[in-house]
Every structure is written in C-alpha cells, then in structure tokens.
Amino acid sequence: MRAIVVDGFGANSAIREAEVPTPVPGPGEVRVRITHASVNPADWKMHDGWLTKLPIFKPSFPFVLGYDGAGIIDSVGPGVENMAPGTRVMVKSDQSQGKWGSYAEYLVVGAEMAGAIPDNLPLAEAATIPVAGLTAWHGIFLQGGLQPGQTILVHGAAGGVGSFAVQFARAAGARVLASCSAANADYVRSLGAEGVFDTRDGNTAAVVAGMAPGGVDIIFDAVGRNSLPEALALIRPGGTLVRVPTLGDDDQAGITEQAAQASGRQLIRSSIVRSETQAAYRAIGDLYAAGKMVSPEVQMLPIGEIAQALALSKAGHVRGKLVLALWGIGD
Numbered sequence: 001m002r003a004i005v006v007d008g009f010g011a012n013s014a015i016r017e018a019e020v021p022t023p024v025p026g027p028g029e030v031r032v033r034i035t036h037a038s039v040n041p042a043d044w045k046m047h048d049g050w051l052t053k054l055p056i057f058k059p060s061f062p063f064v065l066g067y068d069g070a071g072i073i074d075s076v077g078p079g080v081e082n083m084a085p086g087t088r089v090m091v092k093s094d095q096s097q098g099k100w101g102s103y104a105e106y107l108v109v110g111a112e113m114a115g116a117i118p119d120n121l122p123l124a125e126a127a128t129i130p131v132a133g134l135t136a137w138h139g140i141f142l143q144g145g146l147q148p149g150q151t152i153l154v155h156g157a158a159g160g161v162g163s164f165a166v167q168f169a170r171a172a173g174a175r176v177l178a179s180c181s182a183a184n185a186d187y188v189r190s191l192g193a194e195g196v197f198d199t200r201d202g203n204t205a206a207v208v209a210g211m212a213p214g215g216v217d218i219i220f221d222a223v224g225r226n227s228l229p230e231a232l233a234l235i236r237p238g239g240t241l242v243r244v245p246t247l248g249d250d251d252q253a254g255i256t257e258q259a260a261q262a263s264g265r266q267l268i269r270s271s272i273v274r275s276e277t278q279a280a281y282r283a284i285g286d287l288y289a290a291g292k293m294v295s296p297e298v299q300m301l302p303i304g305e306i307a308q309a310l311a312l313s314k315a316g317h318v319r320g321k322l323v324l325a326l327w328g329i330g331d
Helices: 041-048 130-143 160-171 182-190 204-211 257-262 274-289 303-315
Strands: 002-006 015-019 029-039 068-076 088-092 106-110 114-116 151-155 175-179 195-197 216-221 235-243 266-269 298-302 321-325
Touching (some): 015 303, 029 130, 068 106, 068 130, 088 106, 088 130, 114 274, 130 216, 130 235, 151 160, 160 182, 160 274, 175 204, 195 204
Parallel strands (some): 151 175, 151 216, 216 235, 235 266, 298 321
Antiparallel strands (some): 029 068, 029 321, 068 088, 088 114
16 A cells, blocks of 8 residues: 655654555454544654654554545444444544554544544545544543533644644633634634634733632643743633644643642643543544534645645644545545
8 A cells, every 4th residue: 555654763763655555354353445644743743753752552564644634434443333334434543552544545443432423424524533533522521521611722723633622612601712823813703713812912910800700710731841831820820721743742741730739729630531532423423424624724745745734734823734635545
C-alpha cells in the first residue's frame, strides 16, 4: 500500500511516499481503507521527535505518520462484533504506542478506536473528529465534569479542539465564553460562544469578571504553554482547570496541581480515555445526526502536500482543521 513515512525523527528528517506492506487485522481489530486524514499538532510533533521520550513509544522504520482519519472498513479480525466491511468510520490510530498511522491507504486499529459515521456527515468532515473531538469531549465531560447551567471558558476556541469544545459545551446546556484572536471572533461566535475575547489584549481578568462575576466553573485550555497564567483567578472556588497536554516540556510549566489545590481549585491534564471512545463517538454522532453540530472549518489539501500541511500546523493559528485527501479518493 502507499503511505507517508519517515525513516527517523527530527525536524530535518525526510517525509516521503513509500510502498509498505498492507497491514492485516488481528483479533479485535479492524482494517480501514482511509479516504481522508486530518492534521493535528501531534503529527508535526511526532515527526520532530517529541514522542521519543515516551517509554511506550517503540516505533519501527519506515514509520507511517498520521494520528486520525476516516474511511471504510474493508476487513475485520476475529472476535469483532457490530462492525462489518462497508461501514463508514472515523478512526484514531495508536501512534503514541509506535504503531502505524493514518497517512496510508489502510490502517489497522482496535475496533474500539473506530466509530460509525452518521449518514449526513461526509467522510472529509468525519476525519476531523477522532483526535480533536475526543480530546474535547473527554476533557470537558470526563475530566472537567461539565454540567448543564455551568459556565465554561474555552481558551483557544478557534482551533480544532476548541471548535468542538465550544459546540459540545453549548449542546450540553452550558454557558460558553471563549478566547481567540480578533480575526476568528465571528467564527467562534457562530459555533455558539456567548462571550468572545482575545487574551492578548491584556484585560482578560476584567472581561471575564464582567461576564462571569463569580468566576467560571471550568476553563478548558486548548492552548497550553502557560498562555493563560491568570487562569486560577478566573475560576470560582471549587472549579476546575482542564489543560490539554502539548506533549512538550512546557506541559509542566506555569500552574501546578499544588498551586491549584492551594487556591481551592483543581488542575486536570486532559487525555483521551480508550475505554470511553465508543461512548463518545456515539454521542458526537448523535449530535451530528440531529443537526446540532457543524464541523470545524476545513482546509482541504492533497496528501502530496503533507510537508506543507505539517508546516502550517506547526506555525499555529490554523482555524478549524487541515484535512488531507488521500490519493484522490473521497466521498
């Protein structure tokens, strides 16, 4: 099969198209014919070698890049139930464990990491969901414990994760405040944010106090890098700061669990929970099927422009999601 691979990690390592063996699904696994794959910050970080410090990351070369995507199941392994060839699915790879990714014609994953796509959702849009959507869903509900009627501040609301978080929170009956650049303010409002502001203006505390005098219940920080150092002061006592890991050394920068606890708040580092992926896929799919979701703004690129796509992601400030069409195959 055709795939996008690297023969080593580091910013200068070459990204190339190659022919590699087509994977075969084992017990409990499905094989997906990938049509579209999304580009996540984790993809360029993978390429640059950020994950080599993780003890569970044991890659072999050539190594296929790509954290997630969408396509059609073409084969299932022994023991797989309720998933059959021909099913359209969104799928998250196991890149962090050193397994091959989604920038390939075929991807094999555990069946729990593939979720059925609603009939009204194109494959290209479904490809935006697995990493960004699961990160947002698990972060605000599993880790953050968001409840109807609460107020949440989504920091970095215009990106892929933030675009989902704003809509999920709004659909759950929460009041949503959001930070983003001025250029993206109208986009974020269109997703359902009630109050939108730019933290770089230097008046974040006053703005949030005006919109939520007692403080917000939850801050969902999709930016990281200690970009919101005043976060604890914006949260009501007993509230929660949920931070999406960046995979870099700056995950430990800024506010600590001890500082949060001392202030009467809690800091939680968000993560995708494998055992909860199916439930999240179903809930997200139901929102799409009911017409309560719109996909993040999509910028489509051909798979041959993968290097440019990773460079765009690394530069930051991508609104919505970058999506790759694999070798001319689409809906």
